[in-house]
Amino acid sequence: MFDVLIRGGLVVDGSGAPGRVADVAVNEGRIVAVEPHIDGGARRTLEAAGRVVSPGFIDPHTHFDVQLLWDGAAKPALEHGVTAVVPGNCSLSLAPLKAKDRAALVGMFQQIEELPPAAFTEAFEWTWEDFAGYRAAVEPGLQVNVAPLVGHSLIRLWVMGADANRRAATADEISAMQDLLRASLDAGAVGLSTSFIDVDENGRPVPSRFAPFSELDALAAVLGERGERMLQVVPEFYDTDITIARIDQLADLSLRHGIPTTFSPVFDSRLTPDNVPRTMARVEEQFARGARVWPQMQTRPIDISFSLLRPSLFFGRLPRWVRVLRQPLETRLASLRDPSVTDRMLADCGPDGGAAMMSELVVRGGDAAPAALVGMTLGEIARQRDESCARALINLSLEHGLDVAFVAASRGHDDTGRIGPMLAHPLMHIGASDGGAHLASFATYGDTGYLFSEFVRKAGALTLEAAVKKITSDTAQIWGLKDRGRLARGQAADVVVFDPATIGRGEERPEFDMPGDGMRYVRDAIGVDAVVVNGQIVREGGRYTDARPGEFCGVS
Amino acid sequence: MSLVLAAPAAARLECAMVVGAEIVAGHDGAAELLVRLRHENGVEAPVVLDPATGFGVMEAAGVSRLDDLVGRRWLDILREL
Numbered sequence: 001m002f003d004v005l006i007r008g009g010l011v012v013d014g015s016g017a018p019g020r021v022a023d024v025a026v027n028e029g030r031i032v033a034v035e036p037h038i039d040g041g042a043r044r045t046l047e048a049a050g051r052v053v054s055p056g057f058i059d060p061h062t063h064f065d066v067q068l069l070w071d072g073a074a075k076p077a078l079e080h081g082v083t084a085v086v087p088g089n090c091s092l093s094l095a096p097l098k099a100k101d102r103a104a105l106v107g108m109f110q111q112i113e114e115l116p117p118a119a120f121t122e123a124f125e126w127t128w129e130d131f132a133g134y135r136a137a138v139e140p141g142l143q144v145n146v147a148p149l150v151g152h153s154l155i156r157l158w159v160m161g162a163d164a165n166r167r168a169a170t171a172d173e174i175s176a177m178q179d180l181l182r183a184s185l186d187a188g189a190v191g192l193s194t195s196f197i198d199v200d201e202n203g204r205p206v207p208s209r210f211a212p213f214s215e216l217d218a219l220a221a222v223l224g225e226r227g228e229r230m231l232q233v234v235p236e237f238y239d240t241d242i243t244i245a246r247i248d249q250l251a252d253l254s255l256r257h258g259i260p261t262t263f264s265p266v267f268d269s270r271l272t273p274d275n276v277p278r279t280m281a282r283v284e285e286q287f288a289r290g291a292r293v294w295p296q297m298q299t300r301p302i303d304i305s306f307s308l309l310r311p312s313l314f315f316g317r318l319p320r321w322v323r324v325l326r327q328p329l330e331t332r333l334a335s336l337r338d339p340s341v342t343d344r345m346l347a348d349c350g351p352d353g354g355a356a357m358m359s360e361l362v363v364r365g366g367d368a369a370p371a372a373l374v375g376m377t378l379g380e381i382a383r384q385r386d387e388s389c390a391r392a393l394i395n396l397s398l399e400h401g402l403d404v405a406f407v408a409a410s411r412g413h414d415d416t417g418r419i420g421p422m423l424a425h426p427l428m429h430i431g432a433s434d435g436g437a438h439l440a441s442f443a444t445y446g447d448t449g450y451l452f453s454e455f456v457r458k459a460g461a462l463t464l465e466a467a468v469k470k471i472t473s474d475t476a477q478i479w480g481l482k483d484r485g486r487l488a489r490g491q492a493a494d495v496v497v498f499d500p501a502t503i504g505r506g507e508e509r510p511e512f513d514m515p516g517d518g519m520r521y522v523r524d525a526i527g528v529d530a531v532v533v534n535g536q537i538v539r540e541g542g543r544y545t546d547a548r549p550g551e552f553c554g555v556s
Numbered sequence: 557m558s559l560v561l562a563a564p565a566a567a568r569l570e571c572a573m574v575v576g577a578e579i580v581a582g583h584d585g586a587a588e589l590l591v592r593l594r595h596e597n598g599v600e601a602p603v604v605l606d607p608a609t610g611f612g613v614m615e616a617a618g619v620s621r622l623d624d625l626v627g628r629r630w631l632d633i634l635r636e637l
Contacts, residue, residue, distance in 0.1 A: 271580060
């Protein structure tokens with residue numbers, strides 16, 4: 001008697017091999033057989049004819065550290081087929097952290113994740129200081145597997161206190177950081193994250209940015225000593241030359257200490273078309289030397305979002321709009337109500353009334369906009385109101401205290417013809433979703449569905465098997481996650497059943513499910529039928545089950 | 557506030573001209589300003605600025621339209637920041 005039997009699906013096992021119709025049997029959290037036909041009963045049988053059965057997807061760049069304390073599924077990541085997440089990126093984790101430093105960390109997290117303050121005061125109780133304590137707090141409620149990084153900024157804060165973002169560390173302090181990193185790795189962290197660009201809520205560099213390279217070198221030595229643990233880095237990604245210099249630094253650390261390293265984000269842009277090619281050329285050179293420096297690229301395009309509450313460079317070609325939107329709020333409101341001002345603003349937009357620039361803007365919701373308008377384009381709204389697009393944008397914003405958010409979709413990293421081959425490059429690590437972060441700015445979920453809908457089905461840049469491999473066994477291998485990423489006997493039974501003809505991501509929509517009625521943008525999953533984690537069904541028929549089989553991933 | 561540049565840096569930027577200015581999508585969903593500079597040796601390189609800095613550059617250059625940055629000397633703009 002098996003625990004779970006998945007019958008008759010197209011098994012795409014994560015190796016890159018062609019899919020084959022087979023049954024998959026699971027017992028005690030492990031895959032026990034993958035055969036053309038498996039006899040024997042099962043406590044639960046999933047019929048998968050016409051569906052793909054693959055390893056669960058692994059998301060290597062998330063910020064679910066806080067959310068996991070009240071939501072062990074990292075919703076909606078799990079329903080997209082993601083069975084393992086890596087939180088703790090960008091130098092920030094929730095441990096190790098002394099009680100006296102909690103306020104400082106909350107500021108940094110709010111800056112990055114945009115979590116409402118209530119998330120830190122109402123949703124959970126701080127019961128830990130060290131990494132083992134954080135693990136004890138989070139692991140019992142997990143539905144998804146977790147492979148956490150420990151944040152360099154946290155390690156600095158623990159050892160140096162307020163000096164963490166003021167100065168370089170002494171030799172004794174670096175030694176203490178090494179000990180703390182050892183303890184965190186031994187308690188379940190899979191590696192260390194650091195950042196060269198992030199800032200706190202006051203715009204001050206996070207503590208990791210005050211570390212000289214020698215400090216990072218000392219910490220990387222611990223990663224090597226504990227067995228090829230990962231170093232994750234956020235470089236100065238907006239400048240190709242500096243990114244290349246960081247690639248060289250990471251390569252040196254990789255070779256010296258025998259560790260894998262990864263950096264993100266890597267974006268393509270029409271305006272900097274040589275960025276990715278130059279970056280990848282240097283990555284190839286360093287891999288040829290034996291270094292492991294994995295660039296991470298996200299699949300989804302970048303949107304621009306704005307409201308008239310704050311000046312946005314979206315209006316950078318409309319001089320009168322720039323002048324008005326840079327006024328203090330009360331003055332700005334008065335200007336926007338003054339026809340003599342708005343007539344001139346509209347004149348800036350040309351004879352089409354702003355249609356060319358603004359008609360495709362979409363009302364995002366999650367703010368003061370009427371629910372009926374959410375998801376509509378400004379062009380549709382303008383027609384309903386019998387106004388020009390620019391006039392409708394101003395009037396609609398005025399009617400709701402300017403608290404109406406618009407999104408200009410796919411304004412960067414959106415050239416599928418260029419990005420497809422980049423994602424397919426054997427040294428490109430697909431990730432960088434930022435799941436659980438930027439909550440009030442955009443949805444960080446559904447990148448895996450978008451990989452299949454855009455780059456497998458639409459563009460044909462990757463085969464189904466290659467795409468599955470990229471986000472399962474490749475990721476497990478890069479990160480050294482033990483027994484993950486393959487559908488093979490003896491592997492952990494993390495499985496997703498999906499429809500290859502429809503898997504994708506839903507439209508972005510606001511969801512008020514954060515503590516304190518906080519809002520975030522999410523995307524629903526499309527075409528994912530069932531998700532199994534460690535041999536237990538956690539998602540089926542569009543619903544979550546009560547199973548809590550998630551665990552901290554081991555490293556090989 | 558005026559910007560004081562070390563002599564070597566100033567020398568490097570002396571001939572850098574703005575040859576393009578575009579709105580790009582930033583990592584955090586905000587619109588950012590990408591200014592493309594052409595240096596004396598012919599090399600072109602982008603500079604990406606966050607919204608506050610981008611507006612500051614436009615103000616320093618005395619322009620209210622991005623396209624009017626084109627043709628301006630980058631060092632002159634920086635000195636007005």
